Amino acid sequence: MSNFKRLNVNPCKMCMPIGAAVAFKGIEESMLLMHGSQGCSTYMRRHMSTHYEEPIDIASSSIDEQGTVYGGEENLRQGLKNLIKLYSPKVIGVVTTCLAETIGEDINRIVADFKKANNVKDISIITVPTPGYGGSQFEGYYLTLRKIVEQLGEKSRNKSSRINLVAANLSPAEIREIKRILDLFELEYTILPDISRTLAAPFTENYSKIPAGGTAVSEIKNMGDAAFTIEFGTLVDSSLSTAVYLEDKFGIPAYRLPIPIGLKNTDQLINTLAEISGKKIPLGLTEARGRLIDTMIDSHKYNGAGRAAVFGDPEMIYAVSSICQENGISPVIMATGTDLDIFQRKLKELTADSRDQNLIFSDTDFEEIRNYVNEYDINILLGNSDGAFIEEKDGIPLIRIGFPIHDRVGASRQQNIGYQGSNNLLDQITNQLLALKHDNYREDLYQKFYHSNKRTKSEKEIEELKVGEE
């Protein structure tokens, strides 16, 4: 956002605690308690339940006027007691909000006192400072993963051959695809967080307050013994990176990779897995790669018409812009609401040989994005459903990718990663460009030929008249 525009209109981000909520939902038998006013947890629950189409429980310490003035410690203590009684969780995430941080609540001290006073030994209570104004959901998500490992991870004497995989904010179906790929390499692994079942629970007759699945505490404790860590996060600041923490603290080699969307990014993941497993790339993956290349060849003649605006989470923008770039779709605008220095540099590198001028914005909002979308003849939008109003107002189609998606079903079943997922995504983009071509070609022809011929003819006629007059 420019210095002249400090007012955020239609923010292109959500606040830190919602990233924390997604991360904690991928931990087995966990519950989240937001220390702050009640509206924050309602806002998070609303966003997550429409995106995942699942019931989302998030507790709140519900600080009121009195708590705001005199401190919310008593609310937090009582909230923890109620939560333990109602849900019997094994893990509790205590995260802060704007209000709790502004009044200076010391959640580490309050939680330590609570555990001592109530003799809490068999529940892991993890604290994460996530003021809404401290960053976006992107930063809240990665910070929370790191805090979970910092507060639970241990080092034993047993070096293990397992690998850690720190996932980006992907869909449950994409986490299942990652597991399938890891299984093909016969690797033992810990995925953090594992939302594959917790946020896409199969229907059962009996309702469970905490859905089954998620990364087990025992697995997280052993992450310090792993042989390698792979983290989907090339734009994540090292202070928020779990892979960097595990490397610094326990000496575990870190591979920080982009989200595997597109040929190059997926190759990076698959080659890394082949290297660390010491195994040949399985035939199924080689064939899927070949099919993706075949799709790229088949569709490239249509994709050159694509002028895209890509927006959302920085890591997702990087991956989606990569697939655009390698398929001739020009990612003219790449924009995130997260305030991130490295974003400019990484996206500039990615689009260095682009045929168009690329506009890269961090810390921006949808008002600014919309202005440039119209000025730069964008014909396809790629991002979350918060950009849907540009589609409505300006008639530019939006392919919904990332988080959140409120106005369509199936976000938890979206599968855009790996060779197969990239194939799906590329087909969607190409088909949308084809639809645009078919919907508009008569008008385009009229504008290009009939309209310009007519002008030429009348210009000629005027000249002939002039000659006649002379």
Ligand code: SF4
């Ligand atoms: S921005 Fe602050 S007040 Fe608003 S929902 Fe987020 S944490 Fe709560």
